[in-house]
Amino acid sequence: MRALVYDAIGGPISLKEIKNPDCPDGGAVVEVRATGVCRSDWHAWRGHDPVPLPHVPGHEFAGVVVESDSARFAVGDRVTAPFVNGCGACDYCRSGNAQVCPDQTQPGFTQHGSFAERVVVRAADTNLVHLPDEIDFVGAAALGCRFATAFRALRGGPWETVAVFGCGGVGLSVVMIAVAMGARVIAVDPSPAARAAAVDLGAVVQDPVDVDIAIDAYGSAETALASVRSLRRGGRHVQVGLMLGQDAHAPLPWDLVVARELTVVGSHGMAAADYPPMIDLVASGRLDPRRLVREIVPLAAAGAALTAMDDPIARAGGIVVAINEYSGGRVGPDDAV
Ligand SMILES: [Zn+2]
Numbered sequence: 637m638r639a640l641v642y643d644a645i646g647g648p649i650s651l652k653e654i655k656n657p658d659c660p661d662g663g664a665v666v667e668v669r670a671t672g673v674c675r676s677d678w679h680a681w682r683g684h685d686p687v688p689l690p691h692v693p694g695h696e697f698a699g700v701v702v703e704s705d706s707a708r709f710a711v712g713d714r715v716t717a718p719f720v721n722g723c724g725a726c727d728y729c730r731s732g733n734a735q736v737c738p739d740q741t742q743p744g745f746t747q748h749g750s751f752a753e754r755v756v757v758r759a760a761d762t763n764l765v766h767l768p769d770e771i772d773f774v775g776a777a778a779l780g781c782r783f784a785t786a787f788r789a790l791r792g793g794p795w796e797t798v799a800v801f802g803c804g805g806v807g808l809s810v811v812m813i814a815v816a817m818g819a820r821v822i823a824v825d826p827s828p829a830a831r832a833a834a835v836d837l838g839a840v841v842q843d844p845v846d847v848d849i850a851i852d853a854y855g856s857a858e859t860a861l862a863s864v865r866s867l868r869r870g871g872r873h874v875q876v877g878l879m880l881g882q883d884a885h886a887p888l889p890w891d892l893v894v895a896r897e898l899t900v901v902g903s904h905g906m907a908a909a910d911y912p913p914m915i916d917l918v919a920s921g922r923l924d925p926r927r928l929v930r931e932i933v934p935l936a937a938a939g940a941a942l943t944a945m946d947d948p949i950a951r952a953g954g955i956v957v958a959i960n961e962y963s964g965g966r967v968g969p970d971d972a973v
């Protein structure tokens with residue numbers, strides 16, 4: 637199969653012929669129809685998040701099952717999967733919390749990912765999600781990482797005021813979902829394009845003060861601090877953006893956390909078990925992840941889209957989705973590509 641491969645951290649990402657993956661026991665092989673290009677892929681390529689080399693990036697995919705050793709998923713099923721795949725056997729997976737499974741796998745990180753014609757999903761019964769016909773592959777590729785993460789980060793609402801720090805894919809997803817829930821959403825981002833995209837989705841741009849819930853969708857010492865400082869008494873900070881390198885040890889104002897009784901929580905995606913309400917909202921048209929897609933490119937160009945994230949300001953403001961031009965199948969009803 638064709639895949640985009642890099643042999644060295646920060647090295648060229650080249651289209652190569654590699655061996656088709658084998659279907660693991662209990663798993664499935666998915667023919668990738670569309671795959672998102674995410675800042676997490678960029679972190680891995682830049683060496684901030686260790687991956688085995690040579691490596692195929694990509695973790696936000698939708699496609700069709702082509703091999704299956706699963707009871708619930710058959711060849712031909714249209715599917716997507718969360719970026720964290722649980723083992724399917726531990727207590728966390730059995731209680732619906734595969735997103736924190738200690739034996740998790742992550743296509744595009746712990747194994748070859750979806751910048752390829754095919755990708756492997758282990759424990760398919762735990763990790764695959766059926767896609768209704770109303771959701772096309774491009775929209776579904778925009779769901780699996782950033783949209784689902786945003787959906788779950790807002791749990792515990794409804795919220796009156798929401799602050800979002802960082803308006804990339806996950807931040808804009810938060811904006812769209814929170815606005816749909818009736819919240820007043822304040823967007824914070826240094827990029828004018830990202831702010832404009834947030835405003836387009838219903839956010840306002842102003843200093844966030846006394847908000848109910850603040851979400852650091854970027855992941856840095858500065859944005860985490862600003863997020864905690866923006867909360868009202870009893871408010872909730874959700875850390876969604878990955879804290880890597882030095883930011884992993886970023887200090888927080890614990891005096892405020894105690895005196896204001898703030899809640900600080902991490903959010904690591906969303907398990908497949910929690911997808912159905914979100915899938916229903918998307919299928920009904922109430923939420924439309926396709927609005928977050930800034931650009932659709934062919935799979936062969938996904939590497940260039942990834943390396944372009946070296947300049948986060950210039951490339952901000954929405955999701956790039958690559959479609960598998962080699963599959964010969966239609967990607968969605970509106971695709972011009
Ligand atoms: Zn992602």
Ligand SMILES: [Zn+2]
Nearest residue numbers: 723726729737
């Ligand atoms: Zn598990």
